[in-house]
Structures are given as structure tokens and as C-alpha cells.
Amino acid sequence: MRCLVTGATGYIGGRLAPRLVAAGHQVRCLTRDANRLRDVPWAGDVEVVEGDLSDPGTLPAAFEDVEVAYFLMHSLGRKDFERRDREAAQNFAAAAEKAGVRRIIYLGGPQPPEGGTQSAHLRSRAEVARVLLDSSVPTAVLRAAVIIGSGSASFEMLRYLTERLPVMVCPRWVSNRIQPIAVRDVLHYLIASAELPPEVNRGFDIGGTDVLTYLEMMQRYARVAGLRRRLIAPLRPLTPRLSAHWVGAVTPVPNKIAKPLVESLIHEAIAHEHDIAEYIPDEGLLGFDESVRVALGKIRDANVETRWSTASGRDAAAEPLPSDPDWSGGTLHVDERRADVDAPAAALWRVVESVGGANGWYSPQIAWRARGWMDRLAGGIGMRRGRRDQQRLHVGEAVDFWRVEEVVPGELLRLRAEMRLPGRAWLEFRVEEIGPGRSRLIQRNIFLPRGLAGQAYWTGIMPFHAPLVAMMARNIAREAISPRRGTGDRARPATPR
Template sequence: MDPMDTAANDHGRTGDGEPRPRVLVAGATGYIGGRLVPLLLGAGYRVRCLARDPGRLRDQPWAGRVETVKGDVTRPDTLPDAFEDVDVLYYLVHALGTGRDFEETDRRAALAVGRAAKAAGLRRIVYLGGLAPRQVPERALSPHLRSRAEVGRILLDSGVPTAQLRAAVIIGSGSASFEMLRYLTERLPVMVTPSWVSTRIQPIAVRDVLRLLLAAAELPPEVSRSFDIGGPDVLTYRQMMIRYAAAARLPRRLILPVPVLTPALSSLWVGLVTPVPSGIARPLVESLRYEVICRERDIARYAPTPPEGLIGFDEAVRLALKRVRDADVATRWSSASLPGAPSDPLPSDPDWSGGSLYEDRRELSVDAPAERLWRVVEGIGGENGWYSFPLAWSVRGAMDRLVGGVGLRRGRRDPHTLRVGDSLDFWRVEALEQGHILRLRAEMRLPGLAWLELTVTPEGPSRATYRQRALFHPHGLAGHAYWWGVAPFHAAVFGGMARNIAERAERAEGTDSSPSGV
């Protein structure tokens, strides 16, 4: 059975009725940890999470199914309680991005964790490290790879059987390496790039990483070693950018490598082009000058490859982009529950992950009951109009029809009420919570995906708060240019819409508040 699809196993018990092992996840708030925890729960493990700030796990859908312990891997005195009655430790902590001394922080944390694990009698440590070239001495590696290698060595020397899984670029929404690839490719149709774009890399899909991490908990006790893990493709960074562009349906990128851009200079260039923090981007860029290819596939002895094989680069990218391409609202701003696949973005992912998402936000306090304000909101569009700058809406509709779009001609099914799936001019009702939320998805021709969300919240018997958010997920450079090209008109269009909706509700005084094309 594929562990990615495993359901909860008899409330955490094995087939003979014995409790499943208890696992401690250090790094549950991170990219891999946040995706691994629900899989461990689904496989029947009892899960404890170690966090410096347990409150960061409070909103996770699985928070009520795990035990959360406050602790800090750099403070040995906080670890004994967390390690008590634990069988397996998943160590998914890395100090990358915390400052120049991240190597020393990683070293101290690994030493403290190794000693605590040994003292508590753990039977297994599982660590996700970085794939490094074997022919390069550890001391000559980049700080990022050197630190990953040192942490793995410390844990292997701890006296507790340790499995270090060493991965290169992980392909999945939220992975720092993947996000850097995403932003560089989407924002630059023509790139003058450093020579490291010719370096060969063996990327791996996040689904395969999680599958192997899950299997590592059950390794035989005599197995204590490093394993190289990678996908089926070996590609240069240049090839990854070209194939990402194809998967994202972008025009083919022109990539011109030049030898003058050193890793230090190119990390500054990456910082200008992408929102990935420089404290993360620079160490990653410095590591790209090394060829990182698996030299062995020994992990397959203990975690057999699925019949369908490892996930290739193109499929991994497709999975990472699927949620947005299918016009499902990005979980970063939606109130959606936990996504259904490890490739999907999580609400706990960093703000810079998941691709660009532009937002225009408006909020007004309205001197009218929520019910009256909602009637105005639900009456938007069609013959009723869009409450602001009618000429701009008419021009936008005409432009849409010129390029083969639907324009404003569809109108609406009913002048007063809406339901999910209704067409509304060049929008579609994607979500509707009666009296509270109306979310529209744009069906006009755009270089990206757009949504308009209107929310009404009661603030007493005669007052309500109106919130309005216009969001745009750009597609390629044209999408970014489009957003900034129309941004000067947002105050008139979206600002005017918010003000006029509020004023219409305040003037209605309990009468039928069907709007007009204000």
C-alpha cells in the first residue's frame, strides 16, 4: 500500500494490537515537517511535535491529534521532557536564514539533540540533509552544504541509529529551492545567468521525499548510515528553468550564461528578482556550483520504488502548480482546509512561497445592519452594475470581447440572489456563504488568475464591517506588467466600489437596496 494514501491505522495500533511507535518531530512548523506530520498520523504513529512556539501549530488541521511540547533544540535543558517515551526522532531543523553564524547554531543544536536522544534511549533518528558531491572535501563545501553534512555526521556519531537522507533540490510548492526556480523562470523571459546554470542536479519530488522519510522510521536497528535520494532525472539548472517554463505554459526562456557572475554576485541578483529572503537565497545559490547527483540508490532496499516509478521533474512541477492552474484559490489567503496533497501549498508556508499573489484590500465600517449591507453585496453586477467607474467596467468588458472573452454580456441569472456556479458578467461565483462571503473568480482574458472577495461581518444590530479583496496571481512577466499597469486605477475602481457599496447600504434605510450602475 502506498504510504501516501494510508488512512489512520486503528487509532495508532499495529495489527497485533500493540501501540505504534511514538515519533517526535522537530521542525513541524517547517516546509517538510508540516507535510510529514499528517502522513505519520495517517500511518498510525503517535506524534509529538517539538516547537519553540507551540502557538504556531495551533491552526494546523491536525493540531488536536498530536502532542505539542515547548522546547528549543539549541537549549539542552528543554529537551529531556520532549524526548521522554519517544521511539523515533525526525530531525527537520536547519538554521539557514537565521544569520551568518547559522553553521555554529546548527552544530550546537545537533550536538544537543544527539545527546538527548542517546540519554532517552531512542531507537532511531531520521534526518533530512543535503546531497553533496563526494569528491569535494567537507571543509571546501559551501556553508550551506557543509553545515548539512556536519549535522548528519554529528547525529550518526551520537550512538543512536541514524538514517540521513540526503536530497538536492526538492520540487514542491513552498520549498525554498523550488520557489527560487519558480520566480527566476516566471519573472525573466530573458536571463543573463551565472555559469552555475550548467551544473548538473538530481532533483526529487516532495512526494518521494516524504514517502522515504515515512519508511525510514521502520529501518532495521543495525542500519545507521547516509542514503542519497533523488528523482529519475539529472538536469542542469538551465534545463530545469526551460522545463519549468514549459510546464507552467510560459514562452520558452532565453538563457545566456556568462562567467563573470560569481555566486556572491548572483545571489544579489536572485535577491533582486525573487522575494526569497537573502539569508536563504545566498547560501542556496552558493551551493549550486556543485554537481549533486546520487551515487547510490540503497534506500530502495528498505523502501521499494512504487510500481509507477519515481516522480519525474516535469510531473513534480505539474503537481506543484496544479492548485493554481486549476483556478483553486491559493490557500495562503483563502480559509480553505488542509490541501489534499503534499505538493500543495500550506497556510503555514512562508509568505514568499507559492508564487506571486498581488492584493488590493479595502475595509470600511458601515452604519447599516449586516443584512442590509449583504443585500447590496449580493445584488452586484449585471443590470445592477459594479458600484464604481462604470465607464472603466464597460471599456474592460469591450476589451475582453475583442480578444475572444465573454465581456459583460452574460449578466446574471437573478437580479437579487446568487448561488455557487452562477456566471456574473465576466466573473463566476466560486464561493458563497449566505450573509457573509461572496467570492468571485475572473473569467475574463487575463495573463493570470484573479479573484474578488466581498465579506460582511456584523458589528452589532445596526453596524457592520465591509471587507473587500481583489487578488491576482500573475502568469509570467506579462502578468506582473498587467497588474502594475492597472494599479493606478485601483483607487478609483476598487476604492470607489467599497465606498459606494457602504453608502448604498447606509442610504437604503431598510428598503429594497437593488443597486444601480453607480
Template sequence: MRCLVTGATGYIGGRLAPRLMAAGHEVRALSRSAGRLRDVPWAPQAEIVEGDLSDPASLEAALDGVDVAYFLVHSLGQRDFERLDREAATNFARAAYGKGVKRIVYLGGPEPPPEEKPSAHLRSRAEVAKILLESGVPTVVLRAPVIIGSGSASFEMLRYLTERLPVMVTPRWVKNRIQPIAVRDVLRYLIAAADLPAELNRGFDIGGRDVLTYGAMMQRYAQVASLRRRVVVPLRPLSPWLSAHWVGAITPVPNSIARPLVASLIHEAITHEHDIAEYVPDGDLLGFDEAVRLALGKIRDDEVETRWTNASGRDAAAEPMPTDPSWTGGTIYKDERRIEVDAPVDALWRVIEGVGGDNGWYSFPLAWAVRGWLDRLVGGVGLRRGRRDRDHLYVGEALDFWRVEEIKPGELLRLRAEMKVPGRAWLEMYAEPGPGNTSVYRQRALFVPRGLAGHAYWASVLPFHGIVFSGMARNIARGALTQPPPGAGGPGRPSTPRSPAGSSR
């Protein structure tokens, strides 16, 4: 079938499109700017079209020849989002009917009990669902509560609140029940909806295996993320309006998005029916803890994954994507350096591969040594491990208090920190060819904090980075200038002696 995916640059749409193609469907992806999809991995296999839901003419062109149309857009975060979504849904419904579309699929939100006044966010989702269900095109509405996956606004709010606040005063809604669902399961239902019986025109509640309070979700998140148990104190006078501003102050989630989401948390978000199971078997429906592990890249305790590169490939749906907003994916602190080197790339690489052990770390030896001593005082490995081979490194081996995680000979050395720190740390060193017989040295230090202690730790060492990491980059570049020709000896040493040590982090 030919499927139109609206919101292809959004959280769900960008993850759904490649999975529809993997299931054998043709995908036409609609975006207001085709350039935003230029670099996504699946773009070459899809048909990319430009269009705007406020422009009926562009919708008619986008829907021409389409069998199944996915409505995955919303205006949350914009002023007057209810009006904007109402108009978008009306235009979409008319165009889909006029073009003979066989099925509309919409991902909406949970329905609060009839006796409760719905929040603006949920009211808008219900209104869009009604418009599509009355379009004359058979429509399936999937009503999902909190979606667990890196990039989901609801999950990011949960992540930042739990990681940054070991003690928190919260509104009463932390006691409300929620049935969170993994993004992987949401995508599975969306794909299956394309093949549901043609006569179906209704909504379905979808949710995960577990029913939890929001407070329990924070505690379970903390456990999966290896954080201490959080102290949660519900406070009756804390209104949704104050709660939204509190969330905005603590997290990077924009206030314009946090406000309607927080206002929706006054309602319980659980499934009231599970009729979808008649058409889509539950299978291995994920529980909350496993969904969080996937979102954090923690598949196994012994598996450390570089989330910023999405290198794991284990469940990309749960991990960050390039099209996700900059505030998603958790906090990653970076220190980046770049130096042009008047030496060939192979000379620069020999210096990079020779770091550590007796060769040292090319800057401020005392700071590196002190960091190594401190690490041993708290039970870490310190600097006593050195390196196994004077000239070469191998993936998996120890290097002082680092572990070699990745080597691309002549290009990249990535080290993972094994010192005692409240988070996860990496050091990356790149050798890149420059014009003529020159090269470029790039250096990245990355730190993923764990809890409030991790953020405080990064802030405490930040003043030293300008000295340690900038000095390291300069001296590695200088070391490349003194390298002997290939075959004339091992790694060159800088002219000034350097003692082995660890990191300023």
C-alpha cells in the first residue's frame, strides 16, 4: 500500500516512516520543508513532498493515489493550538475523502472520564479524532497515554524531573494512575492499523503492561537509571499553572509544551477497553522498566552505548533522532576542540594512538596525576594500569583509567572513562586530512550526568577544562610536527616530558 505520513519530521512520524517501508509499504512523507528530511537515513527510499495542512491544495496533491493516510501532526507549543489543529484536521479530512483515501490513522490522547472537564490538550485531541471519524473515510484512532522513548515530550519531562531533583515537592497529580506505553509498541499498533478491516471506523485505547502513578514512574525511572530513591512530597495547593512553570524552571522542556502536558496530568490516563487485541495481538508488549531501559540505551548492565551517535542499533525507535528537538535525549555535556596541524594525517594519528601510559596525556601533568590519585582514593582504578603496547591500541583494552571503546585506524580513537564519576564519560580524538600535506585534529570530551550529583560534578570541573583539554589539543598537534617518518620508530614524544595521568573530569 501507499502510505502518506504527515509530521514526518516529528517524533512519531520520523520513526514510523522507515518501519512502514520495512513492512513492505510505499511511503510518501509530507513536510512543510523537504530540506528537513534531506539527511535522514530513510529519505532516499521514500517520496518526499512539501505541503502544509493549512493549504488544502497542497494536501490534495499529497494525498493523490494514497491508500492509508497517517495524521500525526499537532500544534502543541503554538498559540491557539486548538484552532490550528481543528483547521488542519478539517482540511485533511476533506482532502482525504475527495481523493478516495481508504483509511486514515490518527494517534490521539486518552479520554478523561465524562464527569471531568478535559484539559485543552486532551480536548483538542478528542476534537481532531471526532473530525477524522466523521470524514467519510474509515478512520482508526489510537488513544495513547504517556509514550516512553527518548524524544517524547512526556518522557523527557519525566527524565529531567527525576534526574535533577532527588527531593521534590509535587502537585497532587503525582498520585494519578497512568498506563505508559513504549514507543516501540505505539509504532507496532500504527503499522498494524494500515491492515485493519476496511469497515472499522472507531477509536481504540492502547497502553503498556503496567499501570502506575506518576510518582511511581519517577521512582521506577530512578531505579533503572541507577539513581537513589527520590523523595516525593505531594502538595495540595500546587495548581497545574504553577506546576507547569515549575516544570519549565527545572527542565529544558519549553513552557509552551509543558503547560498543556502538565494540565493533562490532572486526569488519569489508563485504558478503559482493550479491543485492539482482537485485531493486533499483544505479543511482547513492553512494561515500563524495559521501555525506560531502551530509551536510556541500557539494554544490559555490561553494555555501554554511545547514545549521541545512535550506534547501538538495538532499538532505534526508543533513541534520539536528528530531527528531535534539541532539548530531548537527556543532557550531554561537551568540550570540543579543533586545531589545524601542519603535518600529515598519519603523523597526527601516531601521536593520538600513543597517548597514555609512559607517553602521558600531553597537558598539565599534575592535574592528570591528582585526578588519578583521587580516583584511587574513592576505589577507582586510577592511573596504575598504563598501556599494554607502546605503539598500538586495541578495542577493549585498558588505558590508564580509560577503556578503548572504538578505533578506526588513522581516523578515530574513542575512550570510555572507568574512573569513579557520577555519570558516563568519553574522550574522542580524530585525525582528519587537511589541504595538501596537512591535517586537522578534533577532540571531544563528553559527559552524560547521572542525577543532580552529575550536573554538580561537571560544573565543578568545568573551570579546569580550558587548561587541561585545550593544552592537550595543542600539544598533540605539536607532537605531530616532530614525528619521524613511518617506519623510523614508535610514537614521537613531545619535547617537554609529560607524566601519565587521567582526566580533569
């Protein structure tokens, strides 16, 4: 089946397109700038067409021979987003009708209540749904509330508020009921909707297994993330407008996005029906806690590189992608140092693989010992373990208060910290060959903080940490250039400088 995906550079579209391909569909992505999809891992598996939903003349090529068209774009964050989205939906529907598209699928928001105050965000989503449903193309509208997954703006607001504020005063909307849904379950419904019978032209509420207040969501997020219970007091005078500014000040979510999302929380957002199950069987809907655990666990307990790359597992949709906004995916502190070395990559790698234990860390040993003593006082393991082999490392081995998490001989060494920390930490070395007899060292210290204590820890150690790791990178590079010779051809590390 040939599918057209709009919004492929966005949160849902960027996760849907490769999964449609995996399901055996031919996928075409419509984007205003093809360069934005040039570097995604699945770029070679899809057809990319440039066009703009605000310009009907650019759409015929995108819709040619398309059977199923996904409308996943929105202009949230722009002052006139309601007008823009309405016109985009009208142009999308007209192009789909002209091309003979068999089905339109739209991911919208909860149905706003009749009468009274309505948020502009939900009002716009409902208007787009009406435009598409009123077209001559059978349309399925999936109405979801808060989507749980790294990169979802609603989830990022929840993440940052809970992690950064152990004590908070919140607006009264924190007592409104919400039915969140895991991003993997949203994608399941989106993909399966392509096979809906042609007579189906309607909206469906979709949600997870739990109905919670926003306050309960924050407390349960804290528990899953290993944080202390949050002290939260609802305060009546906090209007949605004031709340949006407050969210903007506390979190990196842009205020222009936070404002319409916060305003939408004045309404309860629960599924009033589950009719979609008549057409699409549920595949084990995730509850809230499990959805959060999936969104956080792959960053905290697995290969840290999943922050910049995607995986193929069913739950991988909850992980961050390179195309996600900079403010998504949680706070991750990275101190990166680079050094070009006038020595072969093999010589540089020998030095990298020998770090720790009796060889030291190529920087003042007293600083490392002091950190080890601090860890012992806190009940940790300190620096007493050393390393088993002073020349070779293997995955799973201990190196002082680190554990070898990954080794790619000649290229990559990643160590995971096992000292007591308010978060997770890694030390990573990469070696690249950049020319005859020349190589490059890329050294990264990575810290994923846990709560406010983790943020304070990183801020507090930076004045001491930065010069130490800079010195380590310089001295590793120098040792690769002028090693002291030991047995055979192996370079021994110099005395830490």
C-alpha cells in the first residue's frame, strides 16, 4: 500500500514513517525542505517530495497514486496556528479527493466540551477533524490526550516539572482527569487504521489503561523515575496564562508551545468510548507507569547512544530521535573534548585502552583519589577495584569505579560510572583515523541527572571537572605521540601531568 505521511519531521511522523516501511508499505513523505529528512536513518527507505500544505499547487505530485494519506502536521507555536491548520486541512482534503486517495488518517486531540471556555489548541484540532471528515474521502480521526514518550511536548512538560521541582504550587487544573496513552500504542492504531473498511468515516477516542489527574501523573512519574514524592499544592489564582509562563520558566519547552498545551488542560481529557476495538484489536495497551518506564528506561539503563539513534524494537518509539527538538528527551549534560593527534589511530587506541588502574587517568591522581574517598564516605565502592588487565578491556569488566559498557576495538570505549551519584554517568572515548599517521581523540563525559539534586551536582562539580577532563584528553594525546616503551611495542602511559 502506498502511504503519504505529512509531518515526517515531527514527533509522530518521524516515528510512523519507518514503522510503515517495516509493515511492508511504500511510504512517501511530504516536507517543505527535503534536507530535513536527509540524515534520518530511514531516509533511503522512503520517497521524499517537497511541497507545502499552504500552497495547493505543490501538492499533486505528493498525492499521485497514494492510497492512504496521514495528516500529522500542525502549526502549534505560531500566533495564527488555527487559521494555518484550517487552511492546510482544506488543501490536504482537496488534493486527496482529486487524487482518488482511499483513506485519510488524522491524529487529533480530545473532543472539547460543548459551550463554555474552550482552549484554542483543542478547538483547532476539532476544526481540522471536521474539515477532513466532511471531505469525500473516508477519514479516521484518532483522538488522543497526553502521549507518553520522549519528545512528546506534553510528556516533556510532565518530565521537567516533576524532575526539577520537588516542591511546587500548581494551578487547579492539576486535579482534572486525563487518560494518557503510550506513543507505541498510538502508532499501532495509526498503522492499523490504514486497513479500516471504506465505510468508516468517524472519530475514535484512544487512550491507555489508566485515568489519572495531572497531580497523580506527576507523583507516579516521580516514583518510576526514582525521585522522592513531590509536595504539590493546587492554587486557584494560577490562570492558564500564568501557568504557561510558569511552565516556560521552569522547563525548556518553549512558551509558545507550552501556552496552548496548558490551556488545553483546563478540560478533562478521557476516552468516552473505545469503539476502535471493534476494528483494531488492542495489543496489550500500556498503563501509565509502564509507559513512563519505557520512555525513561532505555536512556537510563541501556546504551546511552539511544538518545541520538533509533532502535527497531516495539518500544523504541518512546526513545528520543535526532529529529526531536533540542528541549526534548530530558536533560543530558555532555562535556566533549577533541584532540587531533600526530600518531596513528592504533597508537592512540593503545593509550585509551590502558586507562585506569595502576596506569592512572592522565590527570592529577590526587583528584581521582579524592573522588574515590568521597564515594567511599557516601557508601560507594571508591577507587579500590583497579582493573584486571592493564592492557586489554572487555565488556563487563571493572575499572576503578567504572564498568566497561562497550568496546569496539580500535574505535570506541565506553565506561559507565558505578560510584554513588544523583543520576547516571558515562565516560566515552572514540578514536578516528583522519589521515596517514594522524588520528583524532573524542572524549565525552555524559551525565543524566536525577531530579534537582542531579542538576545541582553537575553545576557544583563543573569548576573542578572541566579542567580535569581537558587535561586528561591532552595527556592521552601526548602519550600517543611520545610513549614510554615497555615490553615489546606497547606504549605505557606517562606519569599523570
